Amino acid sequence: DAKTTQPNSMESNEEEPVHLPCNHSTISGTDYIHWYRQLPSQGPEYVIHGLTSNVNNRMASLAIAEDRKSSTLILHRATLRDAAVYYCILSHIQGAQKLVFGQGTRLTINP
């Protein structure tokens, strides 16, 4: 399975944008890029996914580099409820989705 590299932690202020980077230099052509987040003592929650083009949804935006070796999750206006561990994961497109979670990025939001 292709691996991802994320910073261990990041900090931002409430109501400011947050850019969470992820490197995946060994990504294959059939790998989708997924982002999940996990609040303390809860199960992970899907945030967004993409293949080649940038993606937007109600939670966040995903910017994917042209060579697909890196991506950035963008929270446009962080709130205190966005404080969580964010995981960047690669997964194949077919069949059961075997997600491989790294340690993720612990995001702290300051009031």
Place this chain on the structure above:
Amino acid sequence: DGGITQSPKYLFRKEGQNVTLSCEQNLNHDAMYWYRQDPGQGLRLIYYSQIVNDFQKGDIAEGYSVSREKKESFPLTVTSAQKNPTAFYLCASSTPGTAGRSSYEQYFGPGTRLTVT
């Protein structure tokens, strides 16, 4: 409401005892998964099942067993052979991807925190 339920939320057992964790979903998803999470770590896949009566080992299946007799249920048994069973266990489900379309989203339950002493 549709979702995944895991019970109980906290479970305590003595060493040497087998224990079964429950996972039920009413999302009509074909695929189900069990993960384990240790403090400060990411999730690791234990077992997964794509359809009823079929399941495959994940990355850390030793000491665990599962069954998939019904589409909505995927119980996990932590056996006495599991050397470090104390952990946070998470169940998830998804609709398997097909050619040209990723399943893209796993729905996770609230988890069961197992403590073995």
